[in-house]
Amino acid sequence: MVADSQPGHIDQIKQTNAGAVYRLIDQLGPVSRIDLSRLAQLAPASITKIVREMLEAHLVQETEIQDPGSRGRPAVGLMVETEAWHYLALRVSRGEIHLALRDLSSKLVVEERLELALQDAQPLLHRIITHIDQFFIRHQGKLERLTAIAITLPGIIDTESGIIHRMPFYEDVKDMPLGETLAAHTGVPVYIQHDISAWTMAEALFGASRGARDVIQVVIDHNVGAGVITDGRLLHAGSSSLVEIGHTQVDPYGKRCYCGNHGCLETIASVESVLELAQVRMNQSMSSMLHQQPLTVESLCLAAVKGDLLAKDIITSVGTNVGRILAIMVNLFNPQKILIGSPFNQAAEILFPAISDCIRQQSLPAYSKHTAVEQTQFSNRGTMAGAALVKDALYNGTLLIRLLQG
Numbered sequence: 001m002v003a004d005s006q007p008g009h010i011d012q013i014k015q016t017n018a019g020a021v022y023r024l025i026d027q028l029g030p031v032s033r034i035d036l037s038r039l040a041q042l043a044p045a046s047i048t049k050i051v052r053e054m055l056e057a058h059l060v061q062e063t064e065i066q067d068p069g070s071r072g073r074p075a076v077g078l079m080v081e082t083e084a085w086h087y088l089a090l091r092v093s094r095g096e097i098h099l100a101l102r103d104l105s106s107k108l109v110v111e112e113r114l115e116l117a118l119q120d121a122q123p124l125l126h127r128i129i130t131h132i133d134q135f136f137i138r139h140q141g142k143l144e145r146l147t148a149i150a151i152t153l154p155g156i157i158d159t160e161s162g163i164i165h166r167m168p169f170y171e172d173v174k175d176m177p178l179g180e181t182l183a184a185h186t187g188v189p190v191y192i193q194h195d196i197s198a199w200t201m202a203e204a205l206f207g208a209s210r211g212a213r214d215v216i217q218v219v220i221d222h223n224v225g226a227g228v229i230t231d232g233r234l235l236h237a238g239s240s241s242l243v244e245i246g247h248t249q250v251d252p253y254g255k256r257c258y259c260g261n262h263g264c265l266e267t268i269a270s271v272e273s274v275l276e277l278a279q280v281r282m283n284q285s286m287s288s289m290l291h292q293q294p295l296t297v298e299s300l301c302l303a304a305v306k307g308d309l310l311a312k313d314i315i316t317s318v319g320t321n322v323g324r325i326l327a328i329m330v331n332l333f334n335p336q337k338i339l340i341g342s343p344f345n346q347a348a349e350i351l352f353p354a355i356s357d358c359i360r361q362q363s364l365p366a367y368s369k370h371t372a373v374e375q376t377q378f379s380n381r382g383t384m385a386g387a388a389l390v391k392d393a394l395y396n397g398t399l400l401i402r403l404l405q406g
């Protein structure tokens with residue numbers, strides 16, 4: 001997170017406890033103070049104090065809980081109060097920017113998708129700030145109190161300092177101080193995370209991997225990468241490191257990759273490489289259905305599902321190449337769940353069995369037998385990934401403490 005001073009030890013404990021209590025109220029509410037004390041393992045006096053501060057700040061509210069079996073006075077339960085607090089979730093991807101206003105329950109107030117030219121006379125930093133300013137002007141009538149800005153994007157990112165060192169697709173980006181500039185411009189904390197890591201957090205908090213302790217999420221899109229949750233925590237959270245499966249070699253004699261090596265998974269399984277390969281192979285297979293319309297991910301997946309041999313073979317090889325790397329990861333992390341987030345999921349009935357076969361044949365049977373391969377709930381678009389960053393900052397207390405202090 002950007003623009004936050006290091007708290008002292010006591011403040012750190014207060015922050016952690018407040019975050020834990022808020023999480024329980026958010027996930028279980030309405031919940032009584034007695035239950036909170038038991039679940040958070042904090043003394044009743046501590047709960048009373050934390051809850052009082054949250055009530056005064058309008059972050060939680062009281063409500064009656066009537067136990068259906070009892071005829072006594074209803075107990076007082078606590079619920080989060082979310083509608084008066086908004087945040088901006090922003091996503092920069094290839095050629096576009098998504099901006100969304102959400103309330104603290106992650107509910108969408110308004111979302112826009114705008115074009116963002118890959119090259120422009122104006123630096124990307126200026127263009128992002130202009131988009132944010134104009135978005136707030138357009139929607140000022142809907143805006144409640146702004147609490148934070150959450151940004152997700154691809155690239156080499158220092159999440160602590162908010163510096164974007166490099167980005168794919170936007171070649172002019174070099175050490176862009178996005179976090180600091182935006183925090184100074186808006187006066188609210190700015191959370192920045194790599195889009196695949198943030199999407200992995202979003203699936204764990206709101207989506208397909210909710211409740212799972214060990215998860216591998218693979219993204220096959222313009223880039224190929226992964227997020228890993230191990231024992232309930234995102235691997236590499238708070239650092240610029242990523243689970244770079246896209247740059248694992250699958251073909252020693254393969255194409256040169258932009259990372260400097262040869263035959264990386266990304267040069268074989270990314271959307272662009274798969275379409276390029278399909279174009280070459282179409283010339284050798286005149287009977288393929290793929291000749292009937294312009295070649296896109298959609299037409300390729302549709303042809304595969306309809307049984308076109310060439311299209312099926314191409315999707316199966318994507319699954320086999322990704323599956324080979326995943327089999328190694330299964331041995332390393334022993335996940336309960338493997339999530340695949342990809343536009344190729346349109347041909348999931350071809351892609352997933354190819355991936356599962358590799359895992360079953362190439363990883364430890366004791367591990368692979370309880371591993372399920374499933375689709376992500378969200379797509380690699382929109383701003384749920386940003387919503388996950390804000391939820392995480394509330395739960396770990398960093399954002400919550402700022403809101404309590406007003």
Ligand SMILES: [Zn+2]
Pocket residue numbers: 246247248257258259260261264266
């Ligand atoms: Zn590479």
